[in-house]
Amino acid sequence: MTVHFPFDNSYAALPDGFFARVAPTPVTSPKLVKLNRRLATHLGLDPDWLESAEGVEILAGKRVPDGADPIAMAYAGHQFGHFVPQLGDGRAILLGEVIDADGVRRDIQLKGSGPTPFSRRGDGRAALGPVLREYIVSEAMAALGIPTTRSLAAVVTGENVVRETLLPGAVLTRVAASHIRVGTFQYFAARSDVAGVRRLADHVIARHYPDIAKAEHPYHALLDAVISRQAELVARWLLVGFIHGVMNTDNTSISGETIDYGPCAFMDAYDPATVFSSIDEMGRYAYGNQPRIALWNLTRFAECLLPLFSDDQEKAIAEAQSALGHFAQEFDTAYYAGLRKKLGLFTAREDDPDLANDLLKAMAENAADFTLTFRRLSDAALGPEGDAEVRKLFADPTAFDTWAAGWRQRLAEEPQDAAARQTAMRAVNPAFIPRNHRVEAIIEAAVNRNDYAPFEELLSVLSRPFEDQPAFGPYAEPPKPDERVLQTFCGT
Ligand code: AMP
Ligand code: MG
Secondary structure, X not given: OOOOOOOOOOHHHOOHHHEEEOOOOOOOOOEEEEEOHHHHHHOOOOHHHHOOHHHHHHHOOOOOOXXXXXXXXXXXXXXXXXXXXXXXXXXXXXXXXXXXXXXXXXXXXXXXXXXXXXXXXOOOEEEHHHHHHHHXXXXXXXXXXXXXXXXXXXXXXXXXXXXXXXXXXXXXXEEEOOOOEHHHHHHHHOOOOHHHHHHHHHHHHHHHOHHHOOOOOHHHHHHHHHHHHHHHHHHHHHHHOEEOOOOOHHHOEOOOOEOOOOOOEEOOEOOOOOOOEOOOOOOOOOHHHHXXXXXXXXXXXXXXXXXXXXXOHHHHHHHHHHHHOOHHHHHHHHHHHHHHHHOOOOOOOOOHHHHHHHHHHHHHHOOXXXXXXXXXXXXXXXXXXXXXXXXXXXXXXXXXXXXXXXXXXXXXXXXXXXXXXXXXXXXXXXXOOOOHHHHHHHHHHHHHHXXXXXXXXXXXXXXXXXXXXXXXXXXXXXXXXXXXXXXXXXXX
């Protein structure tokens, strides 16, 4: 058969030290679980062909498509604050890059496709549960409008993987603007390979930040740009209650996409200290810590760039510090602009952050559901008749009343009418997020009962997060006490 993937590979053209050439390891009897047909079309791929036996074999790593140049990328990273000089794609293989319908270069990567020279003691495989979690959560994030890697397909391999128990193996086909991470820069920096860092920086500028290629100091501009995108990204996470779970530098994308969905989860009741990941015992990556950690990761990125800034190390450090000093402001700007929208405020006033923080404080003290509070607040914007539905989310409903009085005063000073406000609020305050107990339930059904109907239904509901979808109302509800999921697992 002829070429079906219009590959145009740029990363594989970089010097040898950037990756290892390695083919996926064939599996016995792959079966398609899900193909993202819309995404396939957007990437210039024929969805019908991808669903054919030959297409599924490619998605399972059993067959390598024409034009692919399969590689495992080298990278390093700080894991929970500890530096590991060599991590790399231990269970992922980049098949190649395609240019999508918008002209954007996108990586097509198989995750769980067998060992690579970077596998260390791992088996190079992925279990079905984590693959379904990444599929659902990444696609939900995309529907929420948050920069993220995408999921093109999930297949089961027909083989088991050994974890605490035997589990069905699976492969996720992941699509990303690129898989270049802070840890990719660290890999070269740790080897004092300045030429490697420069080569990578030039590749990243051309690929993700073409506007700065002609800047007077492109590497400084690169640091600024990566800081801006991370500040914006983490603000977006906070505004939907997302907790990444493993914000290691190797899981921090240089393009500013959310990447590496492991033990990630969405918060139900608002509490900045929320942690789900079973491996995050110290709460390093708790919901409210994420901006601080992003800055920490960006500081590691800046360290890699120092030799490109100046031969004078002190000067280079001062320049990097100055750039990093803008993070807090950029984060605050993005975060409070987002909160303002969530509150239905069209104009900006100096004390708006206080108004928002007062609500968040009342929510935290009263275990109010994050998503539902803002969603129902959208209807309360029409008038106090809507208050009843919001106040019942608060352990002490009068805490909401007190806050709402100040909010209504502030709304009265806005020029827009109530209906316009409600519409605008409903467009930023989702009804549906991938609630953890729902995600666990679809995984349980698929893994234990081979039943994918719940997965399909949840995926469909989450593709329209801002619509009411009355038939699926229960999906908007927080877990009942006995449904609450307290921990999520990496599953590696
Ligand atoms: P993660 O926690 O998925 O971000 O992965 C951290 C590092 O461990 C990366 O270098 C992965 O490639 C590697 N890794 C995770 N799971 C496996 C596995 N099953 N086999 C080989 N390497 C793995
Ligand atoms: Mg990772």
